[in-house]
Amino acid sequence: MGSLNTIVGVSLVYVAFLFAVAFAAERAAKKGRGNWLNWPVVYTLSLSIYCTAWTFYGAVGYAARSGLEYLTIYIGPSLVLFGWWWGLRRMVRIGRTQRITSIADMISSRYGKSNFLAIAVTLLAVIGTTPYIALQLQSVTTSFAVFAGTGSDQVDLTATALWVAAGLAIFTILFGTRTLDSNERHYGVVMAIAVEAIVKLFALLAVGVFVVWGIADGPADILTRIESSEISTWQIKGGRWAGLIFLSAAALLCLPRMFQVMVVENENEDHLRTASWAFPAYLMIMSLFVVPIAVVGLDLLPAGSNPDLFVLTIPLATGNESLAMLSFLGGFSSATSMVIVASLALATMVSNHVVMPIWLSATGAGGASVSGDVRSVVIQSRRLSIAAVLVLGYLYYRLSGGGSALASIGLISFAGVAQFLPCLLGGIFWRGANRNGAIAGLAVGFILWAYCLLLPSFGTGTFLSAEVMENGLFGLAWLRPQALFGISGLDPLIHAVLWSISLNTFAFFVVSICGIPSPIERLQGAQFVNVFEHSSRAPTWTDGTAKSEDLMVMAQRILGAREAQRVFEREANRQGIPGLLPEPDADFLQVLERELAGSVGAATAHAMIGQIVGGASVSVQDLMAVANETAQIMEYSSQLEVKSDELSRTARQLGRANEKLLQVSDQKDEFLSQISHELRTPMTSIRAFSEILRDNDRLSNREKRKYSGIINTEAVRLTRLLDDLLDLSVLENGQITLDQGRASLREVIEASLDAALNHTEVKLKVIRSRRDEEIMLDTDLDRLSQVFINLIRNAQKYCDADQPELQIHTYESDGVVTVDFIDNGTPIPDGAQEIIFHKFSRVNPQKAGGAGLGLAICREVMHRLGGEVSYLPGQGSTAFRVTLPQQLKIAAQ
């Protein structure tokens, strides 16, 4: 018993050491000095809880019994890690963006935050994991027994198991439930299991090195020993080889404890990249010495010794107490780290998905008036769950008697949790997957697993009678547990995995495609499947009814006052509201739900906010709102397009205006020089001749008359120019008074023709229809005549045809009289058609008659008369159109 005391002492010291490590890590993290806690190597080592006591002790036993088949258990996970880019990366990203707390949370969150699904997954995970925890307890107690020497004292053993379970519960509760938010890493736990990972690796390596170089003569000798041992008779069984690789790969993704360390405790996605090669390397080293130990054990130890304990018994048999002690610690580490993480993961699931919903519905019917401190309830429920999980494991160990070979329980457990695989992978890769499909798949998978694998494993007669095993359920031969549908001869494990996984997948698929998922499911589905495409946006809450204060009260209970206030203040800041209470808009509710989800799981958080906000989170109206928003955005963008078209149109107009301005400015400059020339020419002659008259006394009367005549003509010319300018200025300022009269258009035209064509030598042939011109006008006849005269004179002056002629067309419609003056000269070029109406403009400066004011005056006059004079294009010659109302409206002034 002395040796047993030593081992108890050593394990107590070791446990104390683990406590110290965990404490140190927590303190360092709290003080922000824990950079080393975030090393990728810590993440990789924490993944090593995949290697439990089943690996440490069981792998050697497995190798001794079934040769190299044990490698499949490590090849599968290695492949998954090698393929991190395909699946794990996506899972980790989803876990981080959705603040997933467990695998049950992941599945429930994906399928519309369904609590039913969460409870189902939780229960199935507990069923699948409990035997595994029992297995760990068994391995620890068995190793104690080995040290005790006899291993016969059963009472002692169960007592040991109880103590171990209690110790683990205390450790897990201490370090696993310190922080409520599962998304915050459990630094203490992670650090402790990382240390344990090193211990178990080192222990196994030490035993391996001792076996290869201490007992055998190096690798070559080991290879010969392999050939001569019973392991060499091993023959690969194709079905089991491939099937177990698949099964272990699936288990790595689905085991609650693996999900906990891989996804929930993941601090940085980049760590996964390191783990993608480092973890397979770890597995490789762990399994490297398994065969040598098995071979040497089979050689060395008496026939009938338990190969599951070779790792311990070889050092003991060779009198190597300290190596045996190290080996024991390795096994102890493997077992404890697995139990700690598994119970933590299960407890999170149980408290979030089973205890909290029950507690909420029992006490929280009044919505926001949830009484008591929810925070402490969550923590208490989590602590109780940890204890309950360990008690379950212990009870399972007691009841099962701890007899069966370790590996078989491990594989049965693997096959159980592998049932999550279809709905897990379907959920993150296939948007069509829905809740009913997931439920159907899980139900089919688990029923088949239980019927074909779990129940038969308790032995014929325990749950399934020999009758059922032999002839099938209800005597139906095709329902035999190990030969479903009449297909017999398969390995029972492979048989169960094949049927359960394939029918699980089939049910999942068929039910999924038959149903239409709820809106929230579809939104979650899109978020999960397209996690890399868009930044995450969870389904929105309808705001309005929620009271920020109620939310604050609730959030404080769950997150703790300080954390809750921090979140609220941050959100209020974001909304630009001073103080602590943000508007309960959809964005804020979404953030809050995520925060809460980190503590109590997505489904519960959703339900809690739902109680306060009231009603379903996403209704058809919400979706319509989302659709509307999209439509609005599209509308807005098309409006933008229209606006930008408008802008470019305006810009073009502005460009044209600018061009015109420049032209006008040029014209003005030209006119100024023109006008000074126009003024200067008569002034010069007036000055010259007046000087002659003044200074020259000997001028004849004839000469005097001639010179005064010239002076007079020039003065008249000047006056006319100035009159024109004055006239235009008066017209432009609207200072003229109209002198209304009544006459026929014919009279006005005839008067104008007389005035314009009299005393001119150039002959202009005028073509007109007097009959058409019998239109009575009521307007300022003199002004109209002025316009006509101007147009006729222009034709006379500028028409460059050999036989100049002018056609005058007139007609009247709807009280508007139109008069067209069309000559047969060269048309005015496009660019000048508008400019000719501007002041000071002349098409051809060389052919100067006036100062270029005529048309400008015409336009002003017509404007006054309520009409228009414009160039009439497309006539093949110069043409002007005058339109005016038949009846001048005085009011138009």
Place this chain on the structure above:
Amino acid sequence: MSTGRSMIFLERQTYRRRRLIDWIRMLPIIGLILWLVPLLWPVDGSGQVSTSDAVVYLFAVWFVLVVIKAISSTALARARRAEDAERGKPDQPEQN
């Protein structure tokens, strides 16, 4: 300014990174095939592969895969850091 030249460099780098990711995607498939090779070994007769050879083969595959994976992962990390530095943006999780 040598913006033009650095853009060409960047695109080339991005291209290399994409192909590196393709290679990383392919690795598990290669691994699976190599590890399923034992299924092809004759079960009995003179051509039977001895257990010790099988051990050596399986671990050799494992070792080579780990080494290649380690090299590719490190190269990927370096490529991303270089690219981020080039763009002058902070380190972000991998997008795909």
